[in-house]
Amino acid sequence: MxxxxxxxxxxxxxxxxxxxxxxxxxxxxxxxxxxxxxxxxxxxxxxxxxxxxxxNTNISYDGEAYNGLILSLGSSNELQKMIIDQVKPEFVGIITGNSEAVKFSANNLKDYSTHLKIQCDEPHLYGELDIERIEKGFDDIIEWMIGKGIEKKNIVIDLTGGKTPFSLAAFNSAKRNGVNAVYTDSEYELGKPKAGTQKSISLSKALDD
The missing domain is CATH 1.20.5 (Single alpha-helices involved in coiled-coils or other helix-helix interfaces)
Structure with a gap:
C-alpha cells in the first residue's frame, strides 16, 4: 500500500x-x-x-390465579385468546349469541383452548335479548366448574366480549354466585388487539370497595 x-x-x-x-x-x-x-x-x-x-406482558387480574375462566364472546375472539394465554386456566366456558359469525368464533375459541390442553365446555349459544337464559347459562358453567373441583374464588368471568345483554347477565351471575367479574380493556391496531396493552379491572371488587 x-x-x-x-x-x-x-x-x-x-x-x-x-x-x-x-x-x-x-x-x-x-x-x-x-x-x-x-x-x-x-x-x-x-x-x-x-x-x-x-x-410477555401479563394481563393483570389483580395477581390472582384462576383455574376456571368464563368468557362472553362476540364475533372476534383475538382478545379472548390473549386472555386465555395469560390466565392459563384449567377450564374454560364460553357464552355467546346464536348468529353464524359468533358460533364460528365460539367454536374456534373452543378448538384453541382444547389445543392448549384446556378443558372447554361446549359453547352456550343464546338469543341476545334472552337475558334470563343467558344468566342461567353463566350459572350452569359455574356449576360445571364447581363440579370439577374448582372453588368459587378461583373462578372468574371476563365479560369483555359480546353485546351488552351478555355483559349484564355475566355480571349478575357473578354477583349472585360469588365469583369475580372482570373487564379487560385493550388498545387496537388494524382492528386487532395490540399485544401488551391489555389492562383488567375487577368489577366485583371495585363495586365492593
Whole structure:
C-alpha cells in the first residue's frame, strides 16, 4: 500500500492512481459495511427485546390465579385468546349469541383452548335479548366448574366480549354466585388487539370497595 501511494504521488494520472483510488474505495466500502452491520445488529437486538417484553406482558387480574375462566364472546375472539394465554386456566366456558359469525368464533375459541390442553365446555349459544337464559347459562358453567373441583374464588368471568345483554347477565351471575367479574380493556391496531396493552379491572371488587 505504501509503494502504491508513492507511485500515485509520482504519477497521479497513471494506472497506479486508478489502482490506489480503487483500493481506497474498497476500504471505505468495507468500513461502511461493518458500521451498517453493527447498527443493524443493534436494531435487531432492540426490536427482539421489545417484542419479547410486549409479548410477555401479563394481563393483570389483580395477581390472582384462576383455574376456571368464563368468557362472553362476540364475533372476534383475538382478545379472548390473549386472555386465555395469560390466565392459563384449567377450564374454560364460553357464552355467546346464536348468529353464524359468533358460533364460528365460539367454536374456534373452543378448538384453541382444547389445543392448549384446556378443558372447554361446549359453547352456550343464546338469543341476545334472552337475558334470563343467558344468566342461567353463566350459572350452569359455574356449576360445571364447581363440579370439577374448582372453588368459587378461583373462578372468574371476563365479560369483555359480546353485546351488552351478555355483559349484564355475566355480571349478575357473578354477583349472585360469588365469583369475580372482570373487564379487560385493550388498545387496537388494524382492528386487532395490540399485544401488551391489555389492562383488567375487577368489577366485583371495585363495586365492593
Amino acid at each position: 505504501e509503494t502504491l501511494f508513492l507511485q500515485w504521488i509520482n504519477d497521479p494520472t497513471g494506472a497506479a492512481y486508478e489502482l490506489f483510488n480503487r483500493s481506497i474505495f474498497y476500504i471505505l466500502v468495507a468500513i461502511a459495511g461493518s458500521v451498517a452491520t453493527y447498527f443493524w445488529a443493534q436494531i435487531k437486538f432492540k426490536t427482539r427485546n421489545a417484542w419479547h417484553r410486549i409479548k
